[in-house]
Amino acid sequence: MTTDSLAEAPDAGGSRRLASLRLRLALAVPLLTSGVVLIFEWSLGGADPIRESLARMAWLVLLLSVALLLLIEALLLRPLRRLAEGGEAMAAAPATAPLEDVTGLGGELGRVGRALAQVSGLWRQQESEARELRRELAQQRQLLQQAHVALEANQRELASLARVDPLTGIANRLVFEESLRREFKRAQRLRGLLAVAVLDLDQFKQFNLAHGAAAGDAALKRVAGLLSDRFKRDTDLVARLGGEEFVALLPGFGMAEAQGVLETLREDLRALRLPDGQGDLTLSIGLAAASPAHPYLSAQALLQAADEALYIAKHTGRDRLSLAA
Numbered sequence: 001m002t003t004d005s006l007a008e009a010p011d012a013g014g015s016r017r018l019a020s021l022r023l024r025l026a027l028a029v030p031l032l033t034s035g036v037v038l039i040f041e042w043s044l045g046g047a048d049p050i051r052e053s054l055a056r057m058a059w060l061v062l063l064l065s066v067a068l069l070l071l072i073e074a075l076l077l078r079p080l081r082r083l084a085e086g087g088e089a090m091a092a093a094p095a096t097a098p099l100e101d102v103t104g105l106g107g108e109l110g111r112v113g114r115a116l117a118q119v120s121g122l123w124r125q126q127e128s129e130a131r132e133l134r135r136e137l138a139q140q141r142q143l144l145q146q147a148h149v150a151l152e153a154n155q156r157e158l159a160s161l162a163r164v165d166p167l168t169g170i171a172n173r174l175v176f177e178e179s180l181r182r183e184f185k186r187a188q189r190l191r192g193l194l195a196v197a198v199l200d201l202d203q204f205k206q207f208n209l210a211h212g213a214a215a216g217d218a219a220l221k222r223v224a225g226l227l228s229d230r231f232k233r234d235t236d237l238v239a240r241l242g243g244e245e246f247v248a249l250l251p252g253f254g255m256a257e258a259q260g261v262l263e264t265l266r267e268d269l270r271a272l273r274l275p276d277g278q279g280d281l282t283l284s285i286g287l288a289a290a291s292p293a294h295p296y297l298s299a300q301a302l303l304q305a306a307d308e309a310l311y312i313a314k315h316t317g318r319d320r321l322s323l324a325a
């Protein structure tokens with residue numbers, strides 16, 4: 001037995017039960033009425049004219065009820081049955097088959113069938129349009145989600161680009177200035193130490209002219225790498241301020257500790273002999289440090305002191321570290 005026949009089985013059983021019920025009613029009602037009439041006649045007995053006319057009336061009622069049953073069957077049940085069969089044939093037939101061919105219905109029933117077919121066609125069409133709309137909606141939602149993910153990634157990238165120096169990959173001036181303000185306030189509040197070093201490559205214009213801009217770029221990256229290697233603590237920050245100028249922000253470092261590390265850094269750079277192991281690229285550094293014993297009025301004043309120390313380093317021969325007064 002197929003799935004379809006299984007699905008149809010309850011309906012077929014139902015209509016069989018209905019047909020046999022109708023048959024039983026058609027037989028039982030006249031028989032029962034005849035029985036009642038016969039019992040009635042028998043119980044009355046004799047040939048009384050009143051009894052005879054009662055018996056005739058009973059027979060008349062019997063005949064009328066049979067006629068009524070036949071009328072109901074002919075006028076109501078049969079057309080309904082045909083309509084149902086036509087509907088079933090329509091449901092089973094291909095949508096393109098002519099209605100009369102499929103249902104065998106004509107006249108009024110044909111009109112009803114056609115109206116039902118139109119309604120069913122409309123319903124099918126609307127259902128398929130709704131399906132299509134749902135599919136498009138799902139596609140649009142997926143596209144929207146993809147765009148949203150891409151937008152978030154772009155925003156993250158933009159935000160990080162706005163804070164990173166594109167050539168060297170270390171922090172840029174914006175990040176340094178934010179950090180300087182924050183660390184300066186913290187050092188003031190906690191009565192702690194804060195050192196700022198400004199580092200500038202010497203005669204870099206000359207270096208570029210002699211070895212080319214690409215060698216200049218490579219040298220800038222090496223200096224950024226050296227700075228990142230030397231200042232690794234979570235609180236340290238190294239940044240490129242622009243051109244060949246870098247900065248190191250060292251919370252917790254006084255002048256002496258910072259000086260020691262920065263001198264090592266200068267030696268590291270000199271040892272590289274950039275650009276090609278034969279060169280002589282050097283670095284000048286200005287260093288200022290704030291402490292409770294040597295306070296500064298503002299973060300800006302601390303940075304300016306480091307800048308002035310760098311100026312002195314440059315004007316006293318370069319390749320040296322100069323301390324702020």
Ligand SMILES: Nc1nc2c(ncn2[C@@H]2O[C@H](COP(=O)(O)OP(=O)(O)OP(=O)(O)O)[C@@H](O)[C@H]2O)c(=O)[nH]1
Pocket residue numbers: 167200201202203204205206208212213214215216217220242243244314318
């Ligand atoms: N290759 C390269 N060069 C850069 C970059 N940014 C700035 N420069 C160059 O760095 C040079 C800086 O020159 P100056 O400001 O005269 O400084 P300097 O030649 O180092 O002289 P001092 O600082 O006095 O020792 C300029 O020639 C700039 O073109 C960069 O990203 N890559």
